[in-house]
Amino acid sequence: MVFMEHNSILHGDCIDVLKRFPEKAVDVIFADPPYNMQLKNPLYRPNNTKVAGVDDLWDKFESFADYDRFCAAWLRECGRVLKDTGSLWVMGSYHNIHRIGALMLDLGFWILNDVVWHKTNPMPNFRGKRFTNATETLLWCVKERNRTKYTFNYKTMKRYNGGKQMPSVWRIGVCAGAERLKGEDGKKAHSTQKPEELLKRVILSSTKKGDIVLDPFFGTGTTGAAAKKLKRLFIGIEKDGGYADIARRRIDGIHGFFEEADWDEEGGAKQKPVPFATLVRERVIREGETLYAKKPEGAAAVVRADGAVCYRGAAGSIHQIGRLVQHTASCNGWKFWYITRSDRLIPIDVLRNDYRKEH
Numbered sequence: 001m002v003f004m005e006h007n008s009i010l011h012g013d014c015i016d017v018l019k020r021f022p023e024k025a026v027d028v029i030f031a032d033p034p035y036n037m038q039l040k041n042p043l044y045r046p047n048n049t050k051v052a053g054v055d056d057l058w059d060k061f062e063s064f065a066d067y068d069r070f071c072a073a074w075l076r077e078c079g080r081v082l083k084d085t086g087s088l089w090v091m092g093s094y095h096n097i098h099r100i101g102a103l104m105l106d107l108g109f110w111i112l113n114d115v116v117w118h119k120t121n122p123m124p125n126f127r128g129k130r131f132t133n134a135t136e137t138l139l140w141c142v143k144e145r146n147r148t149k150y151t152f153n154y155k156t157m158k159r160y161n162g163g164k165q166m167p168s169v170w171r172i173g174v175c176a177g178a179e180r181l182k183g184e185d186g187k188k189a190h191s192t193q194k195p196e197e198l199l200k201r202v203i204l205s206s207t208k209k210g211d212i213v214l215d216p217f218f219g220t221g222t223t224g225a226a227a228k229k230l231k232r233l234f235i236g237i238e239k240d241g242g243y244a245d246i247a248r249r250r251i252d253g254i255h256g257f258f259e260e261a262d263w264d265e266e267g268g269a270k271q272k273p274v275p276f277a278t279l280v281r282e283r284v285i286r287e288g289e290t291l292y293a294k295k296p297e298g299a300a301a302v303v304r305a306d307g308a309v310c311y312r313g314a315a316g317s318i319h320q321i322g323r324l325v326q327h328t329a330s331c332n333g334w335k336f337w338y339i340t341r342s343d344r345l346i347p348i349d350v351l352r353n354d355y356r357k358e359h
């Protein structure tokens with residue numbers, strides 16, 4: 001059995017890795033996939049210095065058909081692992097976003113907004129042959145047209161925007177200066193690191209504290225960094241081990257939170273309490289099911305019809321029995337106990353959060 005680790009970075013091809021995830025396991029997905037930019041020749045500035053464009057191998061595909069097959073495969077997996085109450089963000093440029101948008105609609109996703117990232121400091125058009133390319137697009141969607149219970153923190157975003165409704169055009173600079181990660185050679189560590197402000201808005205608007213955000217194209221881990229600073233959980237997938245290491249170091253080095261991490265959509269109202277017994281009564285968790293502890297390995301308790309759990313002859317609340325198992329003075333049973341869903345072990349807190357959203 002595999003524990004679905006939160007705040008982890010999984011190294012591998014996202015299509016293969018996602019296939020091993022249980023269904024309906026994550027609250028929000030943010031995907032910043034290869035753009036298939038098809039750059040053929042190097043680009044030079046008027047002073048003959050070379051522009052550091054996106055010429056990485058991971059951005060190269062044989063043909064549009066090849067790119068479409070790749071995108072359809074990961075989008076399908078995203079739809080499978082996303083909760084029914086969840087939402088999916090996919091970003092791209094004019095090179096790919098129209099293909100991806102069409103694929104998403106074909107797969108049944110329902111687009112809520114196309115958010116335009118208006119770059120306040122775009123790269124100039126050196127040859128003067130086209131407009132300066134100053135935008136990218138984020139498609140925000142739900143799984144199907146009739147999914148209406150997704151999270152949108154309307155009030156939070158209005159507050160974030162100085163008291164005015166947050167529009168779908170976001171003016172943000174490209175990632176530069178101290179935020180831009182560099183290698184030992186002083187060059188950019190990654191060609192397409194996104195600004196943290198962009199991910200902050202994505203996560204702040206569409207998740208709640210404690211939600212799980214999945215990013216299948218993790219790169220330098222901008223999504224994980226923003227999630228951690230907003231007190232959300234994240235799972236990143238990245239096929240390049242070097243980038244995965246950079247992301248891990250970046251996120252491990254974060255110790256502070258954004259001020260908005262504790263903003264509450266309801267203006268400070270406490271979340272509705274959901275006793276464990278309610279989940280048992282509503283058959284979200286069933287009498288006789290086993291709860292597992294991660295440590296000590298092998299510790300397991302059985303759920304009773306009245307919401308108590310039993311362990312080696314003792315019975316009590318999930319918190320009391322958690323304390324007993326660990327020999328500690330306190331235990332948050334919601335985070336301590338795991339349960340099997342779709343052949344994976346997930347924290348029981350995930351089931352409580354889902355229940356809250358649906359009631």
Ligand SMILES: C[S@@+](CC[C@H](N)C(=O)[O-])C[C@H]1O[C@@H](n2cnc3c(N)ncnc32)[C@H](O)[C@@H]1O
Pocket residue numbers: 012013014015032033034035058190192193194195216217218219220221222223237238239240243
């Ligand atoms: C556009 S970049 C993402 C950048 C990231 N948002 C950031 O801020 O650093 C796409 C990333 O996806 C990775 N990638 C490409 N194909 C992949 C695949 N099949 N599975 C997992 N990662 C992949 C690339 O190595 C690259 O780091």
